Amino acid sequence: MDGHELLDLAEQCAQAKKPIRVHCCTSTGCQAARSLEVKKALEKRVQDCQLADRVEVVGVGCMGFCGQGPMVELDSTDPQVTTTHYEKVTPAQAPSIIDTIQGGKTDALQGNSQHPFFAKQLLIVRNHSGKVDPERIEESIALGAYQALHHALFELTPEAVVQEISKSGLRGRGGAGYPTGLKWATVAKMPPGQKYVICNGDEGDPGAFMDRSVLESDPHRILEGMAIAGYAVGADQGFIYVRAEYPLAIHRLQKAIQQAKQKGFLGSQIFGSGFDFKVDIRVGAGAFVCGEETALIASVEGKRGTPRPRPPYPAISGLWQAPTLINNVETFANIAPIIRKGADWFAGIGTETSKGTKIFSLTGKVCNTGLIEVPMGISLRTIVEEMGGGVSEGQVKAVQTGGPSGGCIPSSYLDTPVDYESLAALGSMMGSGGMVVMDDKTSMVEVARFYMEFCRSESCGRCVPCRTGTVQLHDLLTKLVEGRGTAFDLAQMESLCQVVRHTSLCGLGMSAPNPIVSTLRYFPEEYQALLQPDRWRIPATVS
């Protein structure tokens, strides 16, 4: 297929769409709220009313406002029918939504697309989520899927692709924010031979579901990003590592790979070029540590998923000792838009050092929960108060970002811009995108204990500081929470945090103390209030 044929195919696929599309979210969140029954009821009404010639019901991916699911959107190019979305739709209400097409009334809850939750978002990664049926490749082709891959293969050299990604300023969305172009250049510079591309879809942070949503809603975007990466670095094999708890994502990826292969977008001689690229899925058993790149590689090799010391980094010696490019789902999801629209376009969004957008799963005590994609540099206040609608009772007390490796930012810092450096300066981190809002009834010591409990149970046990340090830190926190702790325990805890942070082998242990350190930094009075009189009069070092 040449470039013209691909554009023709996109045109045909777009023409095949009916003027009124009823998008019904069939991603995991809405399925749990009975969206498949809603979809059936919508389809039945379309049939019963003989509207099938101009109305189609389409099962789509996540629309973002998951807390209000099941979500249904009437997406219309027919001037007689207004595009509208509905929230918390029940199977009983579904037929009346179809009736509105013919002037009828519905009691379904109509949403407000001007609400800041939607209006303040900037969609790059999620711009097709909730718009396409992820199980039909034609839907993605109609919106331009695989055109960036075609452009890269026929208009750009591998070096030019790497250069474009470097120039865009894209940084890895898996947590650390490592410059993506630099990582690609390192793998590309390794001598020709077997190389691999891995997409990290492990996503083990509690409360995070950004990557799952992207995989479920728009899998072709990831396959295209991986294939472009394969071309740029000289790899012909890719693996997507997804946890077994994400069965829908796995199912949709399998289907997407099969359909892309049938169209000649994956496999041998892609688009008739000399470039071959295969993608296979590897299913993880759900250990948080398997998201760490060296543990993930061990797991793909069929070994126990434990980290190993770095260097060598995977870019030099990774899967089966071959140079391996490993990037996060959201990182790969940015690649096709950058190649299509250019590095300068992408670099124009965000801040000096943090470019583009970031997806967060906004959860906790905030009124509006769900997935949001926002430009880097937006303030925490805009996210929490405007988009999230604040908390339903009392005041916002803190925002936790970065999951178990991150920290708690107090409400006095809500005007902080969301970018890698600003969050790190506050003792937290961007992480992969978990954002948990806490109200003034939340005990910050309990929060620290929750994350430590998570790290304790997820520690792989390979190195002593993390294996025993997380147990001891958890014990000390429990003692404090139960009112049995002393100033001596607090001092012990602080010094143990430093030991675990500086002597653990991998990022899990190195960052496990972060929730304690940040809550001690901003909420020392909550720890002090729990202390028992100290029999040995050893002073606490908490200021």
Ligand SMILES: Cc1cc2nc3c(=O)[nH]c(=O)nc-3n(C[C@H](O)[C@H](O)[C@H](O)COP(=O)(O)O)c2cc1C
């Ligand atoms: C304990 C631990 C868990 C991690 N989990 C993930 C994960 O689920 N997804 C991810 O992309 N990166 C995760 N990472 C980061 C990866 O090791 C790696 O840096 C990342 O996949 C690189 O992709 P990026 O450059 O696109 O961010 C984790 C790191 C640690 C230490």
Ligand code: SF4
């Ligand atoms: S720091 Fe923890 S998770 Fe990482 S290797 Fe050591 S024991 Fe395993």
Ligand code: FES
């Ligand atoms: S899962 Fe349906 S809107 Fe997110």
